[in-house]
Amino acid sequence: MAAAVRIGRTRRFAVTLGKVRANHTSALKSQYDAIVIGGGHNGLIAAAYLQKGGLKTAVLERRHVLGGAAVTEEIIPGFHFSRASYLLSLLRPHIYQDLDLKNHGLKVYMRDPHAYTPMLEEGVGGQLPRSLLLGGDLAKNQQEIGKFSQKDAKMFPAFLTHLEKLASAIHPLLDAPPVNIPGVTQGSLRERLAALKSLKPLVKSGMRLGRNIPDFYELITAPILKVLNRWFESEPLRATLATDSVIGAMTSPSSPGSGYVLLHHVMGEVEKEKGAWGYVEGGMGGVSKSIASSARSLGTDIFTEQDVGQILVGQDGCAKGVVLKDGTEVRSKVVLSNATPYVTFRQLTPQDALPEDFITAINQIDYTSPVTKINVAVDKLPNFLAAPNTADGKPGPHHQCSIHLNCESVDVLEAAYREGQRGHPSSRPMLEMTIPSVLDPTLAPPGCHVVSIFTQFTPYWLEGGRAWTDEDREKFANTAFDWIDQYAPGFKKSIVGKDILAPPDLERIFGLTGGNIFHGAMSLDQLYLARPLPCIADYRSPIKGLYLCGSGSHPGGGVMGSAGWNAALTVLRDLRRG
Incomplete structure (x- = not known):
């Protein structure tokens, strides 16, 4: 008999992988160099790199479990669910290696084949209904596609090669902040020359694209259906590929810009296999558990059930720490928020510390x-x-x-x-x-x-x-x-x-504003230089010492870690400069 487990009534069964009620090394201190609000994967990654950079760092997580959306919870006794995020692919390889996540318990089960689309139809002549099964074996893929179109089967290898070229060209942009437009266009000659370094990833990406730049532009701006129709004729193949162009997004295959969502989902890798997706042992909480373990080994203090009520802003307009909802003050040199931009700037930041036009812009972000x-x-x-x-x-x-x-x-x-x-x-x-x-x-x-x-x-x-x-x-x-x-x-x-x-x-x-799994729509007006807004695309907020480090900032959603990595390096650079 089916037994519904109601929302909000599951806590007594919530036995969770990596659960921490208090940091096992020390109690919460009143002073840190850096505080990270939110123990999602980006927040944990940012904390690990800040600690590696010499800053005594604390992570304060609101829930009873670390991981944000990358959690495992035993909602029903004996059954452990990846309750929100459920697959791993986009985690950047250098983060995986830097933080030694394999030795901190991260194990991934590779999937092959990886996509299955059954048809809802009657079998013909005693045969089973048709289906499309795609995996790592190109010959088998062509055989499967050939059931629907021999022409598509012949085109499929070229399509994969084309897509891989476009996806690999994005990688330099993932591991660096967007171009510093104010730095390049304003300030002294010395400041402008220094800011020109921020162009390097963009130039590198352009060089990788080469003559494919027009194709890349089309893919990220056009409806994915327009692109797929040029390559393929069979409905099951086009629809299966189109699914990855709308997953998590309130868009359709015929909407402009849906191509980028597809690209976002094919640019990852697992165990050096490009475009692969895998299951984390123990559920997605295993990712967060391994990152937290690595961060702790470096000296990071990590706490659950510590709900931040407000970011402290001094009379000089700089971030000074946080106040928990129980009234506890924790001071710090810098504060990084792994919450969504809306939660960060509309719920946690004193409104009188922010410009009115900035608040208006925050209210207009699409979630x-x-x-x-x-x-x-x-x-x-x-x-x-x-x-x-x-x-x-x-x-x-x-x-x-x-x-x-x-x-x-x-x-x-x-x-x-x-x-x-x-x-x-x-x-x-x-x-x-x-x-x-x-x-x-x-x-x-x-x-x-x-x-x-x-x-x-x-x-x-x-x-x-x-x-x-x-x-x-x-x-x-x-x-x-x-x-x-x-x-x-x-x-x-x-x-x-x-x-x-x-x-x-x-x-x-x-804490996903609007329920959006990416911390904000992955639409063209909210990517790269405009994520989440043009004025804060470099992780720095209008308040000195307050930074974004979550998926609402560049390069966006998915269990990737780049936002946490980029934000941490930005903080360390700023502190070195004074």
């Missing part, structure tokens, strides 16, 4: 989110009509993939988007389903599995501007389960518990 995350515990492996389970019950290759449901046609994705735009949760939602327990047995009891369902499109406010109710959550979850049942009959009956996180729940639990 629109289409995502409802559903975590499900099941007592048996899903059995797909297009790939029936074997008699021995062992998982098939497709079970380890990102399973794309309601994604065999671009028209289906477009229709789901349009419903979400009108304030209605999609009646045929886009579903990305993963079953990490098929590779990681630590997540569920024997014979059982944890299932992550990343769904779109669901608005923050429902029709008429009303808030979500428990009834709305149940109704939408049942819609998703009914669709899964059409692809894998019996799925709904196998559910033993569920955790439904609509956009307002993602905001309330994880």
Whole structure:
């Protein structure tokens, strides 16, 4: 019998990987060199590099568990969920090596194949319904694509090569702050010459692109459908690729700029395999646990259940530390916020310390989110009509993939988007389903599995501007389960518990403004020089000594770590200069 685990009533079962109620090395001090607000992966990475740079650093996390959205929680007894973020790929290799994360417990299960799209159709002539299975074997990929189009099968290798060239050209931009426009255009000749160094990553990226610059420009500005239509003719392939162009974004394949979201999702690597995505052992909390372990080994103090109420700003207009909600003051030379820009500047910063036009600009940042995350515990492996389970019950290759449901046609994705735009949760939602327990047995009891369902499109406010109710959550979850049942009959009956996180729940639990998993839309007007705003794209705020270090700053969302790394290096440079 299915047993719903209600939002806000799961705390008594929240046994969490890497949980820390107090730092095991010392009590919270009244003075630090640096304070990091928020123990998400970027905040932990920033803290580790600050500590390596010689600053005594403390991380203050509001929740009972470290990791921000990269957490593992035992919502249902015996079942350990990657409750929000659920896959690893984008973590920058130099951070992985610098912080020695492997020796601090990070283990990743590689997935191959990695994408599975079953068709919702009747089998013909006694055959099974068709499906598309993509992985690391190019010949097998072509064979799979050939079921739908021989022309597309021939084009696919060239498309991958093309996409990899564009993605690899971005890497220099990830590991450095955006170009220092004020520095290059203002100040003394000496200051301008020094600022010219900030152009180096951009020049390097341009040189890597070379004659592909026009293609890169088109990909990041055009609707991804326009690009895919030029390469491919088969619906299942175009729709499967288009899914990565809208994941986490309130956009459709026919919306301008959707191409960049696709590029953002293919530019990572796992264990030196480009474009790969993997499951972290023990869930995504394993990433945060390993980073925290590394940071502690360097001397960082890390605390949970320490809720920051306000950033202290002195009469000189500089950040002086923080005040916790219990009234405790903790002083520091610098403060880094891993919270969203909205939370940082509208909820934590004294408003009279900020210019009015800056506050107006902060209010206009787009945090629109289409995502409802559903975590499900099941007592048996899903059995797909297009790939029936074997008699021995062992998982098939497709079970380890990102399973794309309601994604065999671009028209289906477009229709789901349009419903979400009108304030209605999609009646045929886009579903990305993963079953990490098929590779990681630590997540569920024997014979059982944890299932992550990343769904779109669901608005923050429902029709008429009303808030979500428990009834709305149940109704939408049942819609998703009914669709899964059409692809894998019996799925709904196998559910033993569920955790439904609509956009307002993602905001309330994880501090994700608007429920946006990227700390702000990854649209062209909110990237690079404009992330989150042109005036603070270099991690520095209008308040001296206050910095952003989260995904709301360059280069954006995903468990990447670049924002934390770049912010920490910016702080260290500023302190050296005095």
